[in-house]
Amino acid sequence: xxxxxxxxxxxxxxxxxxxxxxxxxxxxxPIGYAIYLSLHTVHVRGLGLGGKSREEVWAGLDNYTGAxxxxxxxxxxxxxxxxxxxxxxxxxGLALLFALLLDSARTxxxxxxxxxxxxxxxVPGIIASLLWGFLYVPSVSPGYFLLRAAGLDGPELLQGGxxxxxxxxxxxxxxxxxxxxxxxxxxxxxxxxxYEAARLDGCSERRIAVRIxxxxxxxxxxxxxxxxxIATLQVFAEPMTLRPLANTLSxxxxxxxxxxxxxxxxxxxxxxxATAVVIAAVTLLLSLVFLKLVNRRATEAxx
Amino acid sequence: MTALLTRPRADPAAxxxxxxxxxxxxxxxxxxxxxxxxxxxxxxxxxxxxSRDELFSTFTLLPGTGFWDNLADxxxxxxxxxxxxxxxxxxxxxxxALLSAAVSAxxxxxxxxxxxxxxxxxxxxxxxxxxxxxxxxxVPQYLLLAKAGLAGTYWSVLLPSxxxxxGIYLARVYAAAAVPDDVLEAARMDGAREVRLFTSVALPxxxxxxxxxxxxxxxxxxxxxxxxxxxxxxxxLFPVTVGLYSLLQQGAGIPAMYTLVITGxxxxxxxxxxxxxxxQRYWRVDLLTGAVKL
Numbered sequence: 078x079x080x081x082x083x084x085x086x087x088x089x090x091x092x093x094x095x096x097x098x099x100x101x102x103x104x105x106x107p108i109g110y111a112i113y114l115s116l117h118t119v120h121v122r123g124l125g126l127g128g129k130s131r132e133e134v135w136a137g138l139d140n141y142t143g144a145x146x147x148x149x150x151x152x153x154x155x156x157x158x159x160x161x162x163x164x165x166x167x168x169x170g171l172a173l174l175f176a177l178l179l180d181s182a183r184t185x186x187x188x189x190x191x192x193x194x195x196x197x198x199x200v201p202g203i204i205a206s207l208l209w210g211f212l213y214v215p216s217v218s219p220g221y222f223l224l225r226a227a228g229l230d231g232p233e234l235l236q237g238g239x240x241x242x243x244x245x246x247x248x249x250x251x252x253x254x255x256x257x258x259x260x261x262x263x264x265x266x267x268x269x270x271x272y273e274a275a276r277l278d279g280c281s282e283r284r285i286a287v288r289i290x291x292x293x294x295x296x297x298x299x300x301x302x303x304x305x306x307i308a309t310l311q312v313f314a315e316p317m318t319l320r321p322l323a324n325t326l327s328x329x330x331x332x333x334x335x336x337x338x339x340x341x342x343x344x345x346x347x348x349x350x351a352t353a354v355v356i357a358a359v360t361l362l363l364s365l366v367f368l369k370l371v372n373r374r375a376t377e378a379x380x
Numbered sequence: 381m382t383a384l385l386t387r388p389r390a391d392p393a394a395x396x397x398x399x400x401x402x403x404x405x406x407x408x409x410x411x412x413x414x415x416x417x418x419x420x421x422x423x424x425x426x427x428x429x430x431s432r433d434e435l436f437s438t439f440t441l442l443p444g445t446g447f448w449d450n451l452a453d454x455x456x457x458x459x460x461x462x463x464x465x466x467x468x469x470x471x472x473x474x475x476x477a478l479l480s481a482a483v484s485a486x487x488x489x490x491x492x493x494x495x496x497x498x499x500x501x502x503x504x505x506x507x508x509x510x511x512x513x514x515x516x517x518x519v520p521q522y523l524l525l526a527k528a529g530l531a532g533t534y535w536s537v538l539l540p541s542x543x544x545x546x547g548i549y550l551a552r553v554y555a556a557a558a559v560p561d562d563v564l565e566a567a568r569m570d571g572a573r574e575v576r577l578f579t580s581v582a583l584p585x586x587x588x589x590x591x592x593x594x595x596x597x598x599x600x601x602x603x604x605x606x607x608x609x610x611x612x613x614x615x616x617l618f619p620v621t622v623g624l625y626s627l628l629q630q631g632a633g634i635p636a637m638y639t640l641v642i643t644g645x646x647x648x649x650x651x652x653x654x655x656x657x658x659x660q661r662y663w664r665v666d667l668l669t670g671a672v673k674l
Contacts, residue, residue, distance in 0.1 A: 084573065085494075085568075085574060088490070088494065088574035089490035089493075089494035089499070090496070091574075091575075092489060092490035092578065093487050093491070093502060095486060095487070096484070096487035096548060097502065097506075099483065099539075100506055100509065102539075103517070103540045103543060104509050104512060104517065104543070106524060107517050107519075107521045107524060110520040110524055111516055111519065111520040114520070114523075171413065174409070175410060178406045178409060178410045179410065181403065181406055183402055183403035183406070184402070184403055184406045184410055185407045186407060186411060187410065190410040193413075193414035193415075193417050194413050196417055196418070196421065196656075198599070198656075199599065199652040199655075200421075200603075200649050201605065201621050201648075201649075202605060203603075203605050203621040203625055204621070204645050207624065207628060207645050208421075208424050208645060209420055211424075211427070211642070212419075212420060217427070217638075219419075250417065250420070253413075282403070307511070310513075313515070313605070317625070318625060321628055321632030321633075322632065333606070336515050336519065337515070346519075350519065350520070353513070353515055353516040353519055353520075354516065356513050356515065357512060357513050357516040360511055360512075361508075364511050
């Protein structure tokens with residue numbers, strides 16, 4: 078029966094071929110090209126006129142030393158870290174709190190709240206920043222309207238330190254619902270007998286949440302933490318949208334914005350490629366360290 | 381559509397019993413969360429109804445009288461370019477997500493249901509794609525597509541959006557859970573070819589999972605800003621995110637443009653919210669198992 082065995086042997090490669098082709102064309106090749114660019118630079122010969130006057134030459138690690146010693150990149154990285162330090166704990170804390178409240182048998186209007194809190198997931202980051210951007214502008218914001226009516230001055234959100242709050246709020250607003258649903262789904266997967274006994278023993282709902290539910294959803298929390306941390310480091314659309322409203326926001330506020338500006342506004346493709354590769358390397362490194370730690374904790378807990 | 385709204389708890393023990401009193405403090409906390417999430421949406425609904433004068437003069441959470449004028453202004457703006465952006469977004473997200481679900485289904489099915497050389501390696505390599513920062517991909521993608529003469533075309537936004545490593549991961553989980561080996565074996569005994577096995581046996585079984593993959597990818601493409609912003613120069617090809625961004629850039633200093641931007645922002649979130657309410661039961665997200673417990 079060779080004729081029926083052979084197709085079965087090759088079938089999986091056939092099924093995977095579109096995915097593999099797309100991966101090669103749109104993941105592997107671009108990464109390879111970014112690395113290639115990051116190791117090269119352009120030399121201009123003579124006056125830079127004529128077709129052959131610009132030539133690509135090997136640059137070694139020059140672009141990397143340039144990128145890593147660029148104060149703007151480091152400043153951007155530290156801004157994004159501060160922003161992430163606000164966003165991730167706030168967003169996941171709220172997501173966990175709401176998921177636990179939804180799971181508690183005695184809360185009402187649960188389905189309405191769940192839907193309302195998940196709703197921002199359907200709003201693109203650009204639009205979310207646009208909406209909040211207007212809400213931060215004193216002349217059109219209902220918050221400032223009420224504060225003025227009470228004779229108070231609102232906080233300045235589009236300048237200085239307020240900017241971190243303004244941006245963090247957009248991310249928290251947009252991401253809490255999705256993470257809440259993730260955590261809630263894993264809470265629902267816990268068999269209720271697990272806490273029925275505790276309940277019969279007179280354990281309070283809060284105690285059940287802290288002692289039983291949170292440890293059980295820890296894997297989901299770890300995963301949401303991981304993805305949220307990565308997403309905050311990639312912040313781009315939100316500060317880009319707020320820029321017209323907040324003139325102190327620089328064009329290199331986040332590392333992503335710097336790569337964009339270097340590559341497309343200033344034409345520094347080679348140094349931009351080096352920065353982009355550094356961002357990828359840092360992301361991969363942090364991910365591997367994080368996953369390794371989580372795995373070790375998991376095996377220690379298991380043994 | 382009522383699944384998420386009124387889904388009864390699976391276990392009667394945990395259902396709110398008549399004897400168990402409502403806990404008001406947690407309920408109010410949850411409602412505060414809901415209000416926080418709804419305020420910007422409520423604001424944009426109200427602001428879109430205001431004429432230019434009303435926008436700055438009346439209380440912002442009260443409706444105005446200018447919605448139809450705003451809509452007409454938006455439609456008239458540069459010969460209706462706004463609607464073109466909406467159609468473009470639907471095209472990028474719809475076609476992209478459909479292709480993505482198909483590619484993920486075939487790949488995930490192969491990874492789950494066959495033993496073959498390189499299986500683990502292929503899966504791991506594709507999955508690391510999740511960790512690739514979009515900017516590290518988008519800049520060289522643009523340059524390479526420019527060499528191929530495709531930068532600045534529909535293809536430049538569509539093609540890079542098709543492969544979703546997370547979609548393949550989910551499809552693999554769905555196929556492993558929903559397609560029993562003995563069903564495949566039995567169909568093989570009956571002489572079904574491998575391709576037919578996939579299209580007429582496995583695919584229908586994986587369908588609910590594939591809808592979830594489609595939705596994830598649809599939202600991801602619709603909400604994407606970085607890729608089309610880098611790829612496209614011609615505003616006739618913009619998706620609505622980049623279109624509104626360009627509108628805001630031009631209108632930031634001109635309060636007269638605010639109403640256009642606000643009305644455009646409101647209309648742009650309507651399709652996704654509709655999609656999302658209409659297909660609620662597919663939005664049960666378990667990142668680890670991709671569980672669709674229907």
